[in-house]
Amino acid sequence: MTLLLGLLSGMAVIGGLIGIVAGLVGTTAPRRASLRQRWQALRSGPEQAEDVRLRRRTLAVVAVVVFVAVWLVSGNFVGGALLGAAVIGVPWLIAPAQLAQERIGQLEALSEWTQRLAGLLRLGMGLEQAMITSRQGAPDELSGQVVNLSDRLRLGWRPQEALRAFAGELDDVTADKVVAALILSAGDRGPGLAQALEDLAGTVRDEVAKKRSIEADRAKPRTTVRWMTILTVGVVVAGFFVPAYTKPYSTLLGQLVLAFLMAAFIGVLALMRQLGSFRRIPRFLITDPSSTVRLPAPAEEPGTPDLPAAGREPEGASS
DSSP, X not given: OHHHHHHHHHHHHHHHHHHHHHHHHOOSSOOOOOHHHHHHHHHHOTTOOHHHHHHHHHHHHHHHHHHHHHHHHHOOHHHHHHHHHHHHHHHHHHHHHHHHHHHHHHHHHHXXXXXXXXXXXXXXXXXXXXXXXXXXXXXGGGHHHHHHHHHHHHTTOOHHHHHHHHHHHHOOHHHHHHHHHHHHHHHSOOTTHHHHHHHHHHHHHHHHHHHHHHHHHHHHHHHHHHHHHHHHHHHHHHHTTOHHHHGGGGSHHHHHHHXXXXXXXXXXXXXXXXXXXXXXXXXXXXXXXXXXXXXXXXXXXXXXXXXXXXXXXXXXXXX
């Protein structure tokens, strides 16, 4: 017991010294938002749908129920915490793969929409009319954003403002490339936009193919981590049915050892998730807060209704 306490105290002292040195000397890493701000953005972000919030609340409630039930039945506090954390942790481990597939699907839809827009321009349509017409038969992954873009143009928004709002809803650097070409063409109309859009559509298709290949390689370690987690949780659950197996962990020293092992295991899983997560490239069609240049404020049309930030059901898609 004394050896364990001495080990933990030594680790705490070393960690404190490292923190003091980092605070005094500083680091070259960019300053991130505080944990509280990131948590609030995660909970109330504009992209978060109501079903996602409901699913998270449900998982949190189930995790608390599992933790309390295991603790009261077995008397093992750390084991209950481990099983409660598994209720939330297993879906959390699977989330990066789902996010990556959604992003790839959105890029594929963007390529299809860009190619169709180029075809409409080659038929002789103007840029605004082509964007309005493109709502008909828009890809499902992009239908909400395209419908919003069309509605804004119909309500009299300037094309540059409508396209910037469109890029904000897509929230992707590849979409910024396509929207930037459209914004430049809307401000300085001239030939060559259809060819530029066709070239961009081909570039996006190549990017989609590369991302699919990368995700196929990432799927192997993700599967390994997923099965490792399932087997570990299964061993912990089976241990509760064998009192002789879990008896050493019922003491204070056993609880501390189990807590240390659990923290190390969760840390490894978090590191594996971080290495295999979908890393987004920063966008460039956004306002730089450090810049002294400011865009003119858009003129608000009286009586213009606010549009939702993408994701609503397309209306009039067949009109």
